[in-house]
Amino acid sequence: MSNEAKAFLKKEKRFNLLVHITQIFMIVLILALWEILSRYGIISKFIFSSPSLILETIKSLFLEGTLFNHIFTTLFETIIAFVLGILLGLIIAVILYSFKFIARVFEPFLTLINSLPKVALGPILIIWIGANTKSIIAMALLINLIVSIISIYTGFLNTDYNKIKLLKSFGADKIQILKKLIIPSSYQTIISSLKLNISMTLIGVIMGEFLVSKAGLGYLIMYGTQVFNLNLVMSGIFLLLIFSYILYKIINLIEKRLIKN
Amino acid sequence: MKNNILQIKNLSKSYYTKNGEIKAIENISLEINEGDFIAVVGSSGCGKSTLLSIIAALEEKSAGEIIFNKKDFVIGYMLQDDALFDWLTIKDNALLGLEIKHLKNSKNIEYVDQLLKTYDLDNFKLKYPKELSGGMKQRVSLIRTLAIQPDILLLDEPFSALDYQTRLAVSEDVYKIIKKENKTVIMVTHDLAEAISLADKVVVLSKRPSKIKTIYNMKFPNNLTPILKRQTKEFNMYYEQIWKDLDVVV
Numbered sequence: 001m002s003n004e005a006k007a008f009l010k011k012e013k014r015f016n017l018l019v020h021i022t023q024i025f026m027i028v029l030i031l032a033l034w035e036i037l038s039r040y041g042i043i044s045k046f047i048f049s050s051p052s053l054i055l056e057t058i059k060s061l062f063l064e065g066t067l068f069n070h071i072f073t074t075l076f077e078t079i080i081a082f083v084l085g086i087l088l089g090l091i092i093a094v095i096l097y098s099f100k101f102i103a104r105v106f107e108p109f110l111t112l113i114n115s116l117p118k119v120a121l122g123p124i125l126i127i128w129i130g131a132n133t134k135s136i137i138a139m140a141l142l143i144n145l146i147v148s149i150i151s152i153y154t155g156f157l158n159t160d161y162n163k164i165k166l167l168k169s170f171g172a173d174k175i176q177i178l179k180k181l182i183i184p185s186s187y188q189t190i191i192s193s194l195k196l197n198i199s200m201t202l203i204g205v206i207m208g209e210f211l212v213s214k215a216g217l218g219y220l221i222m223y224g225t226q227v228f229n230l231n232l233v234m235s236g237i238f239l240l241l242i243f244s245y246i247l248y249k250i251i252n253l254i255e256k257r258l259i260k261n
Numbered sequence: 262m263k264n265n266i267l268q269i270k271n272l273s274k275s276y277y278t279k280n281g282e283i284k285a286i287e288n289i290s291l292e293i294n295e296g297d298f299i300a301v302v303g304s305s306g307c308g309k310s311t312l313l314s315i316i317a318a319l320e321e322k323s324a325g326e327i328i329f330n331k332k333d334f335v336i337g338y339m340l341q342d343d344a345l346f347d348w349l350t351i352k353d354n355a356l357l358g359l360e361i362k363h364l365k366n367s368k369n370i371e372y373v374d375q376l377l378k379t380y381d382l383d384n385f386k387l388k389y390p391k392e393l394s395g396g397m398k399q400r401v402s403l404i405r406t407l408a409i410q411p412d413i414l415l416l417d418e419p420f421s422a423l424d425y426q427t428r429l430a431v432s433e434d435v436y437k438i439i440k441k442e443n444k445t446v447i448m449v450t451h452d453l454a455e456a457i458s459l460a461d462k463v464v465v466l467s468k469r470p471s472k473i474k475t476i477y478n479m480k481f482p483n484n485l486t487p488i489l490k491r492q493t494k495e496f497n498m499y500y501e502q503i504w505k506d507l508d509v510v511v
Contacts, residue, residue: 162344169317169338170361
């Protein structure tokens, strides 16, 4: 390696290190400031809570034995809605792609539903499905499904026409074209729609838990607000932050692995 | 005497759009004999590619007849770009046609293996298209077409996606393979030099609606390869004549 190359790498490395240090410094600074301000009564502990109070609340939730119940409830709902969203999204996209007539009929309605804030349907869901987990999953599904359908379907439509022509010249039928070409060539689109899907699902699940729930991270936040326990609200948000970050990282890992192969 | 394998009789094709009818092809008749290498040239948008699509049954004709000399006539179609599937290995790409046609048996796989070997792709069988050069990809695409043992090869501007240098080399390469495998070819191109140097017969189409304007039977000194043909005086003569025929207005 030449000296210039070494110097370049060193510079890059130093730059990255600087970014990381600044990030950590920022977090520490904000947390410390928050803690000090609330401890010395400059901001109200009751309204703003504080890092130490949040940790204490989480600890007591853990000691009560409800912490993991809340986390797993949300996790369960998220996974179900996520998997259903992807599967149904894929199936519906295949149907839309295979039948031009159906696609043409439903396109305006898809746009219509897509532009509607799905939260508005929450109250109806509760009345129709009931005040239970099913409503929460339905809420999440409403939010993630349309996005999945549209992104996968668009991926299908972007298939290279030359390749379709090639398969047709070999006498391929519709199913062969789908199986051999359309789905494999949209692989990347499908994988990246997973990422979009997970954030949509989380919005839906938390929204659903706000509307109706007996447990879950969304429930913690909502319940905390109702009894004006801001420590609980902040703890719920903090847990949710970590929860969604981990899920996002997992999906990222899956994406990297799948695309590599 | 050469064996007639394909007859095109009074073929016409029209497209219908909101703005009316477009006549792409009008009354084209052509006979193709076994071992022929026919090049079809014409100005861009004149419907030359449509002709191939109709022969390959990818598009319907409006009028006329296409008569094959046997019932299970197999057509091999080679497109502008190599259209290789990125997610399949070279061997699986080469086997694609056989797989679609449900003909992937050990005898045919062996044939493909042998083709890959003959044309220097043996070491790349398990590699993916992105690891190959443009010329090699085009060779794989040709082998994919040859794998189904077609009675005729339809080449639709097969080299137009390549840069000039590669193009000369690849057309030389493809020409040799086609002659060696003794295939009948109809090639559509807008490149006159390519048509003249590769084909035995050049069909010149008029502007839309396309009719046959002239047919040239190429006569070159014996056994020249395409690149060598380009250096002869006959080449220049044909080039001049066909250029006049095309009646290009700038």
